[in-house]
Amino acid sequence: MCSNQTGRLTLPTAKYVFLLLLAVLLTLAVGHLYAFEELTALSLGLPAWLWLQLVVVGIMLVVAWLALGLVQREVA
Amino acid sequence: MPVTIAQAVFVLYLLGVLLIGVYASRFTTYTPTDFYVADRTVGTFVLGLTLVATVLSAFTVFGIGATASQTGLGAFSFLAIAAVLYTLFFSTVGTTLFTVSREMDVVTPSEYVRERYASPLLSVLYLGVTGIFMIALIAGQLIGGGVALDALVDIPYVQAVLAMAAFMLVYIHIAGYRGVIWSDTVQSAVLFGVLGGVVLYVVFVVDSSALAEDALAETPDLLSMTGPIENWTPLVVVTAALAFAFGVPGYPHTIQRYFSAGDDTVMHRAGFLFAIVAIPVYFFGAVLGVWSVGVIPAPENPDYVIPLLIETLFHPVVFGIAMAGATAALMSTADSVALTMSSMISRDVYREFVNPEATPRHEVRVTQLLLALVIAVSVALALGRPAGIFPLIEFAVVGFATTSAPVFLGAYWNRATAAGGVASLLLGPSLTILLFPDVGVLPSELTFGMHYGFVGVLVAYLSFILVSLVTAPPADGTVRAYSRSFWQGNR
Incomplete structure (x- = not known):
C-alpha cells in the first residue's frame, strides 16, 4: 500500500518520492545548463538563458518545498 | 577637509546600526542562552533575514560584481543553484539541530560536537579548524570594506577597517545575538533595496540593452553561459554549487542560528525565505557586474565595479546609501562570525577546561572579552591583506564545507564516530588549503575539472565515513x- 488509512504516504513510499524529487531537482540543476546554453538572444540587456534559468530556479524551489514536505510530515 | 555626502551617509548608517544595538541591549539578558541565541525565540522573518545577512557579505557587493565582470554570469548560475540546495539543508539538518539543541540545551556548534561524540578533543579540533576559516571570513569582510571605503569614499583603509571593527565590537558587546540579528534584518533590507533599485533604474531609465551591447563590444561572450574564458562549465557550476551547499549551511554561525529558532516550523520557513531574498540579490549583483563593463570597461580594481557603476549613474546620496548597504553586508557577516567564535572559545574551551565552575554570567563576560581578541586578530590579518576578497571568502566558504561532516552526518548517522570526525577535520581542510589557487601547493589538474572546494568536501566526507565504519561509536544513549x-x- 502506498498510503495508510488516513491517506498519508507510508514511509517507504515517502522515501521513494523524496528521492525521486531530489533526482528531479538535480536533473533540473544540471540539465538546464546544457539545454539553454545556446540561447543567447538579449532581452532587457540579459541573455535568454538567464531569464529561463530564473524560471528553472523557481521550479527547483517548488520541488524542494514538496520534497521537504515529505520529510517534515508524519509518516505511517 | 570637508565631509562628503557619501562619508556623511556612511557615518550616519554606522550610528544607526549602533542605535539598533543599544535598543536591543534593553532586551538582552547576559546568560549564554540569551547572549548567544536570543533565548531561542527568533521568528521566521528575522531568522530568514539574518540568514540572508550572514550569508551575503562583501562577496555579494564586491566579489560577485568583480567575478561577473571578468568571467560572466556563471557566478549567478552556481550561486542560485546553491541557494536552492541551502534550503534543503536548512529544512533538514537545520531543523534537526534546532530540535536537539532545544532538548539538550546546546548553544554552540562545538558544544554539539563535544556532546554528540562524547569527545572534548574533537570539539576543540572542530573549533580550531573552523577558527582558521572564521578568521579568514572576518578578515575578508574587513578587507572588502576597507578597500572600498578607501577608494570610493575617501576614508583611509586603516581608519575604515578600525572604524568598522570598533562599531561591531560595541554593538555585539552590549546586545549579543539579539543586536546582531536585529541589525542583520535592517541590513538585508538595505542591501536588497539598494541593489534592486539600481537594477530597476538601469533597466527602465538608463537602458540596460544599450549597456549590454557596450559590454559585449568590450568583452565578447561576456553574456554567454560559460563566460568569456569558458570557466563556468556545467561541471564547475554544479560542483561549486555543491561545495557551497555543504559549506554555507555548515558555517558555525549558521549552525548557531538553527539553535535560535522559535520552533521547527520557523526554521523550515526561514530557510525558504532566505532563498526568496538571496537569489534576487545574487541576480542583482551579477547583472550589475556584467553591465558595468559597458560603463567602466577597465576599472582600476574590479572589486569596485558595482559601487563605481552606482557612483557614475546616481546622486551622491544614493551612492552613500549604496556604500552603507555594502558595509552592511560585510558587517552583518563579520559580526555573526565573531560572536559565534567567541562563544565557542568561551563555552567549549574556557568553561570546559580552564574554569568548569564559571557561572553563566562569567562565561558571557569571557565571551565579551574574547570578542575583542577575535576582532583584533581579524583586523591584523585585514591590515596584512593576504588575498583578494573573492578568493579569501571563497576559501573560507569551501573550508567550512570540509568541516561540516561531523555535524551533518552526526545529526543522522548512528555509526558516526569521533575518530571519523578527526580524520575528516584533518584531511578535508588540509587538501582544500593545498589546492587553494592562491596557495598553489597542489596542481589544479588534481581536481579533474571540478571546483577545488568540492574535492575537499569529497575527501572530508569519504574519510569521515570510512574511518567511522572501522571505529567504535559513542554510547547508544548519547547518539540517540x-x-x-x-x-x-523532528516531531
Missing part, C-alpha cells in the same frame, strides 16, 4: 540524544 532519524523529522 544528539541525533535523529531523517525520516521521522
Whole structure:
C-alpha cells in the first residue's frame, strides 16, 4: 500500500518520492545548463538563458518545498 | 577637509546600526542562552533575514560584481543553484539541530560536537579548524570594506577597517545575538533595496540593452553561459554549487542560528525565505557586474565595479546609501562570525577546561572579552591583506564545507564516530588549503575539472565515513540524544 488509512504516504513510499524529487531537482540543476546554453538572444540587456534559468530556479524551489514536505510530515 | 555626502551617509548608517544595538541591549539578558541565541525565540522573518545577512557579505557587493565582470554570469548560475540546495539543508539538518539543541540545551556548534561524540578533543579540533576559516571570513569582510571605503569614499583603509571593527565590537558587546540579528534584518533590507533599485533604474531609465551591447563590444561572450574564458562549465557550476551547499549551511554561525529558532516550523520557513531574498540579490549583483563593463570597461580594481557603476549613474546620496548597504553586508557577516567564535572559545574551551565552575554570567563576560581578541586578530590579518576578497571568502566558504561532516552526518548517522570526525577535520581542510589557487601547493589538474572546494568536501566526507565504519561509536544513549532519524523529522 502506498498510503495508510488516513491517506498519508507510508514511509517507504515517502522515501521513494523524496528521492525521486531530489533526482528531479538535480536533473533540473544540471540539465538546464546544457539545454539553454545556446540561447543567447538579449532581452532587457540579459541573455535568454538567464531569464529561463530564473524560471528553472523557481521550479527547483517548488520541488524542494514538496520534497521537504515529505520529510517534515508524519509518516505511517 | 570637508565631509562628503557619501562619508556623511556612511557615518550616519554606522550610528544607526549602533542605535539598533543599544535598543536591543534593553532586551538582552547576559546568560549564554540569551547572549548567544536570543533565548531561542527568533521568528521566521528575522531568522530568514539574518540568514540572508550572514550569508551575503562583501562577496555579494564586491566579489560577485568583480567575478561577473571578468568571467560572466556563471557566478549567478552556481550561486542560485546553491541557494536552492541551502534550503534543503536548512529544512533538514537545520531543523534537526534546532530540535536537539532545544532538548539538550546546546548553544554552540562545538558544544554539539563535544556532546554528540562524547569527545572534548574533537570539539576543540572542530573549533580550531573552523577558527582558521572564521578568521579568514572576518578578515575578508574587513578587507572588502576597507578597500572600498578607501577608494570610493575617501576614508583611509586603516581608519575604515578600525572604524568598522570598533562599531561591531560595541554593538555585539552590549546586545549579543539579539543586536546582531536585529541589525542583520535592517541590513538585508538595505542591501536588497539598494541593489534592486539600481537594477530597476538601469533597466527602465538608463537602458540596460544599450549597456549590454557596450559590454559585449568590450568583452565578447561576456553574456554567454560559460563566460568569456569558458570557466563556468556545467561541471564547475554544479560542483561549486555543491561545495557551497555543504559549506554555507555548515558555517558555525549558521549552525548557531538553527539553535535560535522559535520552533521547527520557523526554521523550515526561514530557510525558504532566505532563498526568496538571496537569489534576487545574487541576480542583482551579477547583472550589475556584467553591465558595468559597458560603463567602466577597465576599472582600476574590479572589486569596485558595482559601487563605481552606482557612483557614475546616481546622486551622491544614493551612492552613500549604496556604500552603507555594502558595509552592511560585510558587517552583518563579520559580526555573526565573531560572536559565534567567541562563544565557542568561551563555552567549549574556557568553561570546559580552564574554569568548569564559571557561572553563566562569567562565561558571557569571557565571551565579551574574547570578542575583542577575535576582532583584533581579524583586523591584523585585514591590515596584512593576504588575498583578494573573492578568493579569501571563497576559501573560507569551501573550508567550512570540509568541516561540516561531523555535524551533518552526526545529526543522522548512528555509526558516526569521533575518530571519523578527526580524520575528516584533518584531511578535508588540509587538501582544500593545498589546492587553494592562491596557495598553489597542489596542481589544479588534481581536481579533474571540478571546483577545488568540492574535492575537499569529497575527501572530508569519504574519510569521515570510512574511518567511522572501522571505529567504535559513542554510547547508544548519547547518539540517540544528539541525533535523529531523517525520516521521522523532528516531531
